[in-house]
Amino acid sequence: MHLSKAQCQQLLPQTRAELINACSDVSVDFPISDSAGVLVFESGNKSFVAPYVKNKEIRRAHSKDAVTAQLLSNPLPNGLRTTLQSGSYSQERFISVDQSNESVILDESIIVKWQLTAQKSLGAHKEEILTENGFAHLPELLGNIYWDEKLLASVNKYIPGTTDGWTWCVDKAKANDLGPWLVNLAHLTAEMHHCLEGLIHGDFHVGQILKTSQSDQLWVIDFDGDPLASSQEAIDPLRDVASMCASFFHVGAVAIKYGADPSVIKEWIVQAESIYTATYFEGNAFDIKALHSLMRSLENRELKYADKFLPQWRYAPEFAIGYMEELHYGSS
Structure with missing residues (x-):
């Protein structure tokens, strides 16, 4: 044909x-x-x-x-x-x-x-x-x-009544909610990495996390990964952690777009990242500079993706890049 x-x-x-x-x-x-x-x-x-x-x-x-x-x-x-x-x-x-x-x-x-x-x-x-x-x-x-x-x-x-993080997590940001869901999300991430036996999710962000309004039970979806990731990135658990933390910035951008107070949201982003990473690493020391450098790199890709496929999304990585620069993420 x-x-x-x-x-x-x-x-x-x-x-x-x-x-x-x-x-x-x-x-x-x-x-x-x-x-x-x-x-x-x-x-x-x-x-x-x-x-x-x-x-x-x-x-x-x-x-x-x-x-x-x-x-x-x-x-x-x-x-x-x-x-x-x-x-x-x-x-x-x-x-x-x-x-x-x-x-x-x-x-x-x-x-x-x-x-x-x-x-x-x-x-x-x-x-x-x-x-x-x-x-x-x-x-x-x-x-x-x-x-x-x-x-x-x-x-x-199909799990009825679930929404992905572009809905439920934005609501958490608007409510300045830093409650048990962050600990649950970090535990889910750690258990996922353990069960995957050396593999990682590969495209891990709040949009891949489903939740019902009735509980803090979470489910993860869409394991196809990022086709642009290098072979080393495709097996590095830090990439999943960085990708999830970067998505907190996107959540913040969405919340601000729909009327949330930017100063409150900026603090929520930093606190959400801190609770999530501290729980994932079980309070142990980790290379935070490497994490922040990877987050900054992922945002550059996100901006290119938005330019090519989803221009109406461009505001999110633009906000993330600007705020990460303000926080000196990725700087030597």
């Missing part, structure tokens, strides 16, 4: 369309009906994954198309494999927060995360290790969908 550059762009989430810079003459189609299915197509040097619908034109499926629900309510097309038990699903709800991979909630019971590209997934491997080692802060992994050993989608139990 030949796909023009424009058709390829229509098959990706809108915020990722610019990743397409060429047409595609190589694709594998897994139809689930005459007008819908899953397509893996090559453009550039990547194999992109697209649940699709096809009438006069082919495009990425929307929630109203219920393509993911159809796929998981029937035996998978030939060529795909999974350990997931098929069910019966009808309602889809997309998660609107920006992320590289697109997440779809089915019947408010399971969450399906479509990969942007088909590749062997370290993230899926990490979730399997965590499950085997009894890590209690992971939404139950129900199964993965593979094509030729490459991950196309993962399926986890």
Whole structure:
């Protein structure tokens, strides 16, 4: 099947369309009906994954198309494999927060995360290790969908009533709340690193932490990591700690944007970082200069990411960089 550059762009989430810079003459189609299915197509040097619908034109499926629900309510097309038990699903709800991979909630019971590209997934491997080692802060992994050993989608139990840290943690900042949740988050981080047996999360920030309004129970999601990370960074636990601490600055930026007092928020950021790191390192000495230098480096990347993919987010890393400079983070 030949796909023009424009058709390829229509098959990706809108915020990722610019990743397409060429047409595609190589694709594998897994139809689930005459007008819908899953397509893996090559453009550039990547194999992109697209649940699709096809009438006069082919495009990425929307929630109203219920393509993911159809796929998981029937035996998978030939060529795909999974350990997931098929069910019966009808309602889809997309998660609107920006992320590289697109997440779809089915019947408010399971969450399906479509990969942007088909590749062997370290993230899926990490979730399997965590499950085997009894890590209690992971939404139950129900199964993965593979094509030729490459991950196309993962399926986890959906925990109703949860929000990610761009909601609940911003509320904590606005309320100047430095309570038990920070200790819980540090303990979760330490237990996660222990269970991962030398691996790390790789893209660890408050947006990857789910919480209900009824308790301080926390869950961690999205272990795909940062594709821009060096091989050394990908195994260094300090990177996860730095990334989480840097996200407290982003939380502060959001809170200030929506009317919080900047001086109160700035103090909250410093105190949140202090409690989190002291708990994670169990009160032992650690290289705080290395931590702050890494945080500053991560912010430079965050700003570049915002410039390329999410310009409306630029204010957050700009605030973080400015405040980190004020605190002399990263200076020799």
